[in-house]
Amino acid sequence: xxxxxxxxxxxxxxxxxxxxxxxxxxxxxxxxxxxxxxxxxxxxxxxxxxxxxxxxxxxxxxxxxxxxxxxxxxxxxxxxxxxxxxxxxxxxxxxxxxxxxxxxxxxxxxxxxxxxxxxxxxxxxxxxxxxxxxxxxxxxxxxxxxxxxxxxxxxxxxxxxxxxxxxxxxxxxxxxxxxxxxxxxxxxxxxxxxxxxxxxxxxxxxxxxxxxxxxxxxxxxxxxxxxxxxxxxxxxxxxxxxxxxxxxxxxxxxxxxxxxxxxxxxxxxxxxxxxxxxxxxxxxxxxxxxxxxxxxxxxxxxxxxxxxxxxxxxxxxxxxxxxxxxxxxxxxxxxxxxxxxxxxxxxxxxxxxxxxxxxxxxxxxxxxxxxxxxxxxxxxxxxxxxxxxxxxxxxxxxxxxxxxxxxxxxxxxxxxxxxxxxxxxxxxxxxxxxxxxxxxxxxxxxxxxxxxxxxxxxxxxxxxxxxxxxxxxxxxxxxxxxxxxxxxxxxxxxxxxxxxxxxxxxxxxxxxxxxxxxxxxxxxxxxxxxxxxxxxxxxxxx
Ligand SMILES: OC[C@H]1O[C@H](O[C@H]2O[C@H](CO)[C@@H](O)[C@H](O)[C@H]2O)[C@H](O)[C@@H](O)[C@@H]1O
Numbered sequence: 001x002x003x004x005x006x007x008x009x010x011x012x013x014x015x016x017x018x019x020x021x022x023x024x025x026x027x028x029x030x031x032x033x034x035x036x037x038x039x040x041x042x043x044x045x046x047x048x049x050x051x052x053x054x055x056x057x058x059x060x061x062x063x064x065x066x067x068x069x070x071x072x073x074x075x076x077x078x079x080x081x082x083x084x085x086x087x088x089x090x091x092x093x094x095x096x097x098x099x100x101x102x103x104x105x106x107x108x109x110x111x112x113x114x115x116x117x118x119x120x121x122x123x124x125x126x127x128x129x130x131x132x133x134x135x136x137x138x139x140x141x142x143x144x145x146x147x148x149x150x151x152x153x154x155x156x157x158x159x160x161x162x163x164x165x166x167x168x169x170x171x172x173x174x175x176x177x178x179x180x181x182x183x184x185x186x187x188x189x190x191x192x193x194x195x196x197x198x199x200x201x202x203x204x205x206x207x208x209x210x211x212x213x214x215x216x217x218x219x220x221x222x223x224x225x226x227x228x229x230x231x232x233x234x235x236x237x238x239x240x241x242x243x244x245x246x247x248x249x250x251x252x253x254x255x256x257x258x259x260x261x262x263x264x265x266x267x268x269x270x271x272x273x274x275x276x277x278x279x280x281x282x283x284x285x286x287x288x289x290x291x292x293x294x295x296x297x298x299x300x301x302x303x304x305x306x307x308x309x310x311x312x313x314x315x316x317x318x319x320x321x322x323x324x325x326x327x328x329x330x331x332x333x334x335x336x337x338x339x340x341x342x343x344x345x346x347x348x349x350x351x352x353x354x355x356x357x358x359x360x361x362x363x364x365x366x367x368x369x370x371x372x373x374x375x376x377x378x379x380x381x382x383x384x385x386x387x388x389x390x391x392x393x394x395x396x397x398x399x400x401x402x403x404x405x406x407x408x409x410x411x412x413x414x415x416x417x418x419x420x421x422x423x424x425x426x427x428x429x430x431x432x433x434x435x436x437x438x439x440x441x442x443x444x445x446x447x448x449x450x451x452x453x454x455x456x457x458x459x460x461x462x463x464x465x466x467x468x469x470x471x472x473x474x475x476x477x478x479x480x481x482x483x484x485x486x487x488x489x490x491x492x493x494x495x496x497x498x499x500x501x502x503x504x505x506x507x508x509x510x511x512x513x514x515x516x517x518x519x520x521x522x523x524x525x526x527x528x529x530x531x532x533x534x535x536x537x538x539x540x541x542x
Contacts, residue, residue, distance in 0.1 A: 012197060012198045012270035012271075013197065013198050013270060013271060013273075014194045014195050014196075014197045014198065014276070016132065016194055016195075017049060017053065018045070018049060018052060018053075019041045019131075019132040019193075019194060019195055019276060020041075020132075020194065020195050020273075020276050021273065021276075023056070023061070024052075024053075024056055025040075025041075025276060025279065026279070027061050027067055028040050028067060028071060029276075029279035029280055030279070030280060030283070031064050031067055032280065033064075033067060033068055033071055036146060036509060037276075037277050037278050037279050037280055037281070038078075038146050038277040038278070038509075039078045039146075040071070040075075040078075041132050041193070041195055041276045041277050042078035042079055042081075042131075042132060042148060042193070042277075043071075043075040043076060043077060043078050043080075043131070044075065044076040044077075044080050044081050044127060044130050044131045045074065045075060045076075045130045045131065046073075046074050046075060046076060046130075047074060048129075049129075052074050055070065055073075055074060056070065078148070079148045080124075081123055081124055081127050081130070081131040081133050082121045082122070082123060082124065082148055082149075083121065083122055083123075083124050084117075084118070084120065084121055085120055085121065085122050085139050086117060086120065087116060087117075087120045087139070087167060087169070087170045088169055088170075089166070089167045089168065089169040089170055090116060090117065090120075090167065090170075091113075091165060091166065091167070092110075092113075093110065093113075094113060094164070094165035094166060095166065096109075096164050096165070096523070096526065096527045096530065097109050097110060097113075099527070099530040099531065100526055100530040100531075100533070101530060101531050101532075101533070102533060102534065102535045104535050105472070105476070105526065105530075105533060105535065108476060108479065109522075109523070109526050111479075111489055112491065112519050112522060112523065113165065113523075115491065115514070115519055116141065116161075116162075116165075116167075116519070118144070118514075119141045119142050119143075119144055119158075119514060119516055119519075120139055120140075120141055120170070121139065121140060121141070121142055121148070121149075122138070122139040122140070123135065123136070132193045132194050132195055133149065133192060133193060133194070134149075134181070134189060134191075134192045134193055134194055134196070134197070136150075136177035136180055136181060136192060137176070137177065137180055138173035138174065138176055138177050139170070139173060139174075140155075140173075140174050140177055140192070141155070141158045141162075141170070141174065141516055142514070142516060143493065143512065143514050143515055143516040143517065144491075144493075144512060144513055144514015144515045144516060145493075145512030145513055145514055145515070146509060146512055147191070147512060147514070147516075149191050149192035149193055150174070150177070150191065150192045151190065151191045151192075151201065151516075152178075152188045152189070152190060152191065152200060152201035152202070152204070153201045153202040153204050153303050153446070154446075154516050154517045155174055155178075155204075155208065155516075156204040156207060156208050156211075156446075156517075156520075157445070157446050157449060157516070157517035157520035157521050157524070158174070158516045158517060158519070158520045159171045159174060159175070159208050159211060159212065159520070160211060160449075160520045160521075160523070160524045161519055161520035161521075161522075161523035161524060162174075162520075163211055163212060163215035164523050164524060164527045165523065166215075166219065168212070168215065168216065168219070168221075171212050171215070172212060172228065175205075175208055175209060175212055175232065176231075178205050178208070178235070179231070179232055179235040182205070182235040182238050182239050182242075183234075183235060183238070185197070186238060186242055187200045187239060187242045187246075188200055188201070188203075188205065188239065190300060190301065193277075195275070195276040195277055198269055198270040198271040198297065199269040199270065199271060199297045199298070199300055199301040200242075200301055201301060201302075201303050202302070202303050202329065202330060202333050203239055203240075203243055203330075203333055203334065203337060204333060205235070205236055205239050205337075206236045206239075206240070206336065206337040206340035206341060206344075207333075207336055207337070207340060209228070209229070209232045209236055209340065209344070210340045210343070210344075212228060213225050213228055213229055213347075216228060226347060229344050229347050229348060230348065232344075233344050233345075233348060236337075236340070236341060236344065237341060239337075240334075240337055240338070240341060243265060243334060243337075244263060246268065247265050247266060247267065247268050247330075248263035248264065248265050248266075249263065249264055249265075249266065249326065249385060250262075250263060250264075251263065251264050251364075251367055253385075254326070254383070254385055254388075255367065255371055259363060259367055261363070262360070262363045262364050262367060263364070264326045264331060264364070264367065264368075264383075265326065265327075265330045265331050265334050266322075266323055266324070266325055266326050266327065266330065266385075267298050267299070267301045267302040267322050267323065267325070267327065267330060268298050268301065268322075268323045269294055269297035269298040269300070269301050269323070271293060271294060271297040272290040272291075272293055272294050273290070273293055274286060274293055274296075275293075275296065275297060275300065278508055281508050282296055285317055285318055292318075292320065294323070295310070295320040295321055295322050295323060296317075296320055296322075298310075298322035298323045299320055299322045301322075302322060302327065302329075302330070304397075304429075304438040305437075305438065305507075305508075306320070306436045306437070306438060306507070307395075307429065307430060307436055307438035307439050308393070308430055308432045308434055308436065308439055309325070309327075309382060309391065309395050309397075309430065309438070310322040310325065312387075314393070314432065315432075315434060317436070321384070321386065324384050324385055324386040324387070325382050325383070325384050325385075325391075326382065326383045326384075326385060327382045327397065328368070328372060328380045328381065328382055328395075328397050328398055328400055328401065329397035329400045329450075331364070331368045331372075332368065332400040332401050332403060332404060333400075334364065335361050335364050335365050335368060335404055336403065336404070338357045338358075338360050338361035338364065339357070339361045341353070341357040342354050342357035342358045342361060345357060365404055365405060368380065368401060368404070369401055369404065369405075369406055372390070372401075373401075374390065374392060376392075377392055377394075377415075378409065378411040378412040378414075378415050379394065379398035379399065379412065379415070380398050380399075380400075380401045381398060382395070382397075382398075393430065393431065393432070394419075394430060394431045395429065395430050396427050396428065396429050396430070396444070396447040396448075396450075396451065397447065399412075399416065399450075399451045399454055400450050400451075400454065401454075402451065402453075402454025402455060402457060402458055403450060403453055403454045403457060406454075406458065407458075408458045408460075413458075413460060413463065416451070416455070416463065417463055420463065420466050420467050420470065423443065423470070423497040423498060424470055424473065424474075424498075424499065424500050425441075425443055425470060425473070425474040425495050425496050425497045425498060425499055425500050425502065426443030426444075426445075426448045426467070426470050426471045426474055426495055426497050427443055427447065427448055427451055427467065427497065428440045428441060428442065428443050428497035428498075429442050429443065429444060429447065429497075434506075435506045435507075436506060436507060437494065437504065437505075437506045437507025437508075438507075439506070440497070441496045441497050441498045441504070442494045442495070442496065442497065442504035442505070442506065443471075443474070443494065443495050443496065443497035443504065444493075444494050444504075445471060445475070445494070445495075445517055445518045445521035445522070446517050446521060448467060448470075448471045448521065449521045449524060449525075451467060452464045452467050452468055452471075452525070452528075455467065456528075464529075465529050465532055465533075468525045468528070468529050468533065469529075469533060469534065469536075470500075471495075471521070471522070471525060472522065472525055472526075472533055472536060473500045473536040473537075473538075474495040474496070474500050474501065474502075475491060475492075475495065475518060475522050476536045476538070477500050477501035477536055477538035477539065478490070478491075478492055478495060478501055478502070478503050479491060480501075480538055481501050481538070482513075490513040491513060491514060491515045491518045491519055491522070492504065492511055492512070492513055492515055492518060493511060493512045493513070493514065493515045493517070493518060494511060499539075500536070500538065500539060501538050501539050
């Protein structure tokens with residue numbers, strides 16, 4: 001059994017002798033040849049692996065000048081393995097724009113629409129063996145900035161925006177990349193680079209598939225929609241199986257011998273070495289402690305890299321223990337996946353499977369909604385199964401179950417209302433200001449979208465609109481401000497919850513622009529509340 005687990009782990013890892021392991025990686029990263037560790041691992045090799053490894057043997061690796069020259073002589077700049085392409089179904093003016101009442105927001109939405117042209121990429125042909133790319137057959141949309149490749153969970157919000165813009169070809173092609181990857185690897189890695197192997201991200205393929213299916217139905221393409229489910233079902237099920245087998249714990253081990261047939265889920269990873277793209281950050285914290293590297297990569301799998309949510313002492317990354325936490329968001333995503341699998345089974349006439357996934361979703365939902373709900377703080381809380389404790393602190397993910405069949409009580413809504421009033425720039429990630437990017441003061445568009453959708457599901461449209469307006473205010477004012485500052489309007493990956501017109505910060509890298517999921521979320525809000533949204537009032541300095 002132990003041997004089997006070890007073999008599974010080793011095969012899941014990336015063993016590339018330059019981009020994932022070895023002396024070259026160690027030296028280039030620790031000598032800080034580049035400010036951002038991701039730059040080196042995104043470069044293209046000018047020669048074969050063997051030739052480069054042979055050249056390496058001839059230089060003085062302690063001499064930074066020689067190492068710098070070695071990199072310049074043997075590698076081409078980061079990102080040269082990608083090409084920008086124009087999406088075949090790009091529309092200058094998508095239909096939804098006509099439904100936006102305020103003229104300025106309408107103009108802004110057209111500007112955002114143009115950004116799709118900057119974010120659509122494909123890998124150059126024939127370079128698979130020279131770079132760290134994880135090959136996929138179709139074009140894709142990237143987040144932007146240092147994120148030159150697609151990211152798993154980001155893609156859900158990107159696709160939401162594409163569906164609203166009726167860019168079905170683009171959306172389907174990206175989903176097909178995921179189906180291709182699952183059929184090859186059994187799971188979808190964190191992002192489209194080999195160094196992201198061994199960890200995935202929040203599992204959203206079933207929801208992506210469902211959203212595209214619904215979009216096609218609403219567009220009157222019933223036959224195509226059904227065929228799409230036929231093509232996707234196997235891969236969606238395979239991914240569900242992956243989490244069921246590799247990321248779960250039997251519920252009865254935690255809740256007094258009840259629910260023995262139900263699993264609860266936690267983020268984890270198959271990696272026991274420093275992240276190649278954040279090599280220095282990890283060795284300076286991990287000091288060769290492979291358990292810590294494992295927990296750090298599990299944190300990256302959660303998409304919340306990093307946050308006090310995963311820290312035992314709620315303060316420092318050194319205390320990270322991601323894999324011990326049964327998290328509210330992951331369990332919500334898994335229940336949604338079960339529900340989607342049940343409805344796909346229905347479309348395909350697979351009655352036994354439909355009953356299986358229906359029953360599983362009901363049982364898992366019952367545990368999450370009931371046992372994880374804190375009747376004093378009126379939120380669902382993460383559970384640490386090592387310490388046998390719930391984390392009672394505020395995290396935006398505590399409200400994700402509003403997307404399920406929750407019956408939110410009035411206290412929960414009142415709490416959320418206060419947060420929305422207190423933070424004009426969107427719901428904050430947490431209330432701890434630690435310098436980590438998934439903490440205060442950052443407000444992330446995808447988390448806000450999940451809460452807005454949850455509020456809509458719970459008949460709280462007015463509150464959903466208020467939060468939507470806050471998100472729009474911040475993104476719109478930051479966009480205008482960047483025009484003044486840099487002569488170009490930018491969408492940011494994250495914003496500051498405490499003030500309008502300020503982007504987010506903190507974490508391991510500079511705040512990035514682009515930005516895939518922000519564009520998707522903003523388009524989704526403009527489409528949902530286009531008639532009600534007001535023109536943002538931006539602070540004077542803008
Ligand atoms: O390079 C550091 C980390 O960067 C990524 O994480 C962040 O950006 C992603 C793309 O937008 C996003 O999906 C993630 O939620 C962010 O925290 C990457 O995913 C990490 O694995 C990587 O270590």
